[in-house]
Amino acid sequence: MFNIIEKLSNVFSLGQAADPTRVSDKLKESILSNLDDGEELIHIIRNSRAFYNAKAPRDKNTYYNSRCILTNRRFLIIRNLDYFKLFREIQLPKITDHKIEKSKSEVIITLISETGEDVIEFSKNMVSFAEEFSGILSQTLKVAMDKYSINKEGKIEKKCDNCGKFIAQETKFCSDCGHKFY
Numbered sequence: 777m778f779n780i781i782e783k784l785s786n787v788f789s790l791g792q793a794a795d796p797t798r799v800s801d802k803l804k805e806s807i808l809s810n811l812d813d814g815e816e817l818i819h820i821i822r823n824s825r826a827f828y829n830a831k832a833p834r835d836k837n838t839y840y841n842s843r844c845i846l847t848n849r850r851f852l853i854i855r856n857l858d859y860f861k862l863f864r865e866i867q868l869p870k871i872t873d874h875k876i877e878k879s880k881s882e883v884i885i886t887l888i889s890e891t892g893e894d895v896i897e898f899s900k901n902m903v904s905f906a907e908e909f910s911g912i913l914s915q916t917l918k919v920a921m922d923k924y925s926i927n928k929e930g931k932i933e934k935k936c937d938n939c940g941k942f943i944a945q946e947t948k949f950c951s952d953c954g955h956k957f958y
Protein backbone atom coordinates (compact mmCIF):
# COMPACT_ATOMS: atom_id res chain seq x y z
CA MET A 777 0.00 0.00 0.00
CA PHE A 778 2.74 2.41 0.95
CA ASN A 779 4.47 1.64 -2.33
CA ILE A 780 1.40 2.55 -4.36
CA ILE A 781 1.01 5.84 -2.54
CA GLU A 782 4.66 6.53 -3.01
CA LYS A 783 4.43 5.79 -6.73
CA LEU A 784 1.36 7.96 -7.07
CA SER A 785 3.05 10.83 -5.31
CA ASN A 786 6.04 10.42 -7.60
CA VAL A 787 3.81 10.68 -10.64
CA PHE A 788 2.20 13.72 -9.11
CA SER A 789 5.49 15.45 -8.44
CA LEU A 790 6.67 14.63 -11.97
CA GLY A 791 3.55 16.36 -13.26
CA GLN A 792 4.37 19.42 -11.18
CA ALA A 793 7.95 19.51 -12.44
CA ALA A 794 6.68 21.84 -15.16
CA ASP A 795 6.15 24.48 -12.47
CA PRO A 796 9.01 26.90 -13.25
CA THR A 797 9.01 28.32 -9.72
CA ARG A 798 9.85 24.98 -8.09
CA VAL A 799 13.40 24.60 -6.82
CA SER A 800 15.17 21.82 -4.98
CA ASP A 801 16.11 22.35 -1.33
CA LYS A 802 19.73 22.11 -2.41
CA LEU A 803 19.41 24.97 -4.90
CA LYS A 804 17.45 27.11 -2.47
CA GLU A 805 20.09 26.63 0.18
CA SER A 806 22.82 27.48 -2.34
CA ILE A 807 20.99 30.66 -3.42
CA LEU A 808 20.44 31.78 0.18
CA SER A 809 24.13 31.31 0.98
CA ASN A 810 24.98 33.66 -1.92
CA LEU A 811 22.81 36.55 -0.77
CA ASP A 812 24.25 39.52 1.09
CA ASP A 813 23.66 40.28 4.73
CA GLY A 814 20.02 41.27 5.19
CA GLU A 815 19.16 40.60 1.54
CA GLU A 816 15.80 38.87 1.20
CA LEU A 817 14.88 36.26 -1.38
CA ILE A 818 11.56 37.21 -2.96
CA HIS A 819 11.00 34.91 -5.93
CA ILE A 820 12.70 32.34 -8.15
CA ILE A 821 11.49 31.39 -11.62
CA ARG A 822 12.90 29.45 -14.54
CA ASN A 823 12.84 31.35 -17.85
CA SER A 824 13.38 30.31 -21.46
CA ARG A 825 16.09 32.71 -22.52
CA ALA A 826 17.64 35.96 -21.41
CA PHE A 827 19.57 38.53 -23.44
CA TYR A 828 21.69 41.36 -22.24
CA ASN A 829 21.52 43.94 -25.01
CA ALA A 830 24.40 46.00 -23.70
CA LYS A 831 25.29 49.35 -25.25
CA ALA A 832 28.92 48.20 -25.19
CA PRO A 833 29.04 45.43 -27.84
CA ARG A 834 31.62 43.38 -25.91
CA ASP A 835 29.22 43.07 -22.95
CA LYS A 836 26.33 41.68 -25.00
CA ASN A 837 25.33 38.21 -23.94
CA THR A 838 22.66 35.53 -24.26
CA TYR A 839 21.89 33.13 -21.43
CA TYR A 840 20.20 29.87 -22.27
CA ASN A 841 18.82 27.52 -19.67
CA SER A 842 18.64 30.08 -16.92
CA ARG A 843 16.62 31.07 -13.87
CA CYS A 844 15.74 34.50 -12.51
CA ILE A 845 16.10 35.31 -8.85
CA LEU A 846 14.45 38.38 -7.42
CA THR A 847 15.61 39.72 -4.06
CA ASN A 848 14.68 42.96 -2.33
CA ARG A 849 17.82 44.54 -3.88
CA ARG A 850 18.91 42.59 -6.95
CA PHE A 851 17.73 40.73 -10.01
CA LEU A 852 20.01 37.77 -10.65
CA ILE A 853 20.19 35.47 -13.65
CA ILE A 854 21.73 32.13 -12.78
CA ARG A 855 22.36 28.96 -14.67
CA ASN A 856 19.63 26.33 -14.37
CA LEU A 857 21.59 23.92 -12.19
CA ASP A 858 21.04 22.60 -8.69
CA TYR A 859 23.58 25.07 -7.29
CA PHE A 860 24.13 28.82 -7.60
CA LYS A 861 26.12 29.76 -10.71
CA LEU A 862 25.77 33.45 -11.54
CA PHE A 863 25.29 34.61 -15.14
CA ARG A 864 24.36 38.22 -14.50
CA GLU A 865 23.62 40.59 -11.64
CA ILE A 866 21.39 43.66 -11.93
CA GLN A 867 21.08 45.91 -8.92
CA LEU A 868 17.44 47.03 -8.67
CA PRO A 869 18.20 50.75 -8.12
CA LYS A 870 20.07 50.73 -11.47
CA ILE A 871 16.89 49.86 -13.35
CA THR A 872 15.54 53.06 -14.83
CA ASP A 873 12.45 51.56 -16.45
CA HIS A 874 10.86 48.20 -17.17
CA LYS A 875 8.35 46.77 -19.62
CA ILE A 876 6.19 43.68 -19.43
CA GLU A 877 4.79 42.43 -22.74
CA LYS A 878 2.24 39.64 -22.68
CA SER A 879 0.75 37.62 -25.45
CA LYS A 880 -1.02 34.25 -25.49
CA SER A 881 2.22 32.47 -26.24
CA GLU A 882 4.81 34.31 -24.18
CA VAL A 883 5.72 36.90 -21.62
CA ILE A 884 8.72 39.16 -22.13
CA ILE A 885 10.14 41.28 -19.34
CA THR A 886 12.57 44.05 -20.31
CA LEU A 887 14.68 45.77 -17.68
CA ILE A 888 16.23 49.04 -18.84
CA SER A 889 19.35 50.48 -17.26
CA GLU A 890 22.01 53.02 -18.28
CA THR A 891 24.28 50.29 -19.68
CA GLY A 892 21.65 48.60 -21.83
CA GLU A 893 18.63 46.38 -21.46
CA ASP A 894 17.97 42.87 -20.21
CA VAL A 895 15.29 40.94 -22.05
CA ILE A 896 13.90 37.90 -20.25
CA GLU A 897 11.66 35.53 -22.16
CA PHE A 898 9.14 33.06 -20.76
CA SER A 899 7.56 30.46 -22.99
CA LYS A 900 3.94 29.47 -23.47
CA ASN A 901 3.74 26.91 -20.66
CA MET A 902 5.08 29.50 -18.20
CA VAL A 903 2.74 32.39 -19.06
CA SER A 904 0.64 32.33 -15.87
CA PHE A 905 3.74 31.97 -13.69
CA ALA A 906 5.52 34.74 -15.61
CA GLU A 907 2.53 37.06 -15.18
CA GLU A 908 2.56 36.43 -11.44
CA PHE A 909 6.32 37.04 -11.40
CA SER A 910 6.01 40.29 -13.36
CA GLY A 911 3.50 41.60 -10.81
CA ILE A 912 5.83 40.76 -7.93
CA LEU A 913 8.73 42.34 -9.84
CA SER A 914 6.84 45.61 -10.37
CA GLN A 915 6.00 45.88 -6.68
CA THR A 916 9.52 44.95 -5.57
CA LEU A 917 11.06 47.51 -7.95
CA LYS A 918 8.80 50.23 -6.64
CA VAL A 919 9.82 49.55 -3.04
CA ALA A 920 13.52 49.19 -3.95
CA MET A 921 13.60 52.49 -5.89
CA ASP A 922 12.48 54.32 -2.78
CA LYS A 923 14.62 52.41 -0.31
CA TYR A 924 17.94 51.94 -2.10
CA SER A 925 20.43 53.88 -4.17
CA ILE A 926 23.77 53.17 -5.88
CA ASN A 927 26.87 55.01 -4.62
CA LYS A 928 29.92 56.15 -6.64
CA GLU A 929 31.62 52.78 -6.09
CA GLY A 930 28.60 51.03 -7.59
CA LYS A 931 27.43 49.58 -4.26
CA ILE A 932 23.85 49.54 -3.01
CA GLU A 933 23.11 51.98 -0.18
CA LYS A 934 20.03 52.04 2.05
CA LYS A 935 17.92 55.02 2.98
CA CYS A 936 17.79 56.17 6.59
CA ASP A 937 14.14 55.79 7.73
CA ASN A 938 14.55 58.88 9.84
CA CYS A 939 16.32 61.55 7.75
CA GLY A 940 16.35 60.06 4.22
CA LYS A 941 20.13 60.07 3.76
CA PHE A 942 21.56 57.11 1.80
CA ILE A 943 24.17 55.20 3.80
CA ALA A 944 26.24 52.03 3.43
CA GLN A 945 24.23 48.81 3.70
CA GLU A 946 26.20 47.47 6.68
CA THR A 947 25.94 50.72 8.70
CA LYS A 948 24.22 50.33 12.05
CA PHE A 949 23.82 54.04 12.84
CA CYS A 950 23.03 56.89 10.44
CA SER A 951 26.03 59.22 10.18
CA ASP A 952 23.72 62.24 9.82
CA CYS A 953 21.01 61.82 12.43
CA GLY A 954 22.26 58.89 14.54
CA HIS A 955 19.21 56.73 13.81
CA LYS A 956 19.81 53.10 14.79
CA PHE A 957 19.13 50.22 12.37
CA TYR A 958 18.04 46.83 13.63
Ligand SMILES: [Zn+2]
Pocket residue numbers: 936937938939940941950951952953954955
Ligand atom coordinates in the same frame (compact mmCIF):
# COMPACT_ATOMS: atom_id res chain seq x y z
ZN1 LIG B 1 19.44 59.53 9.31
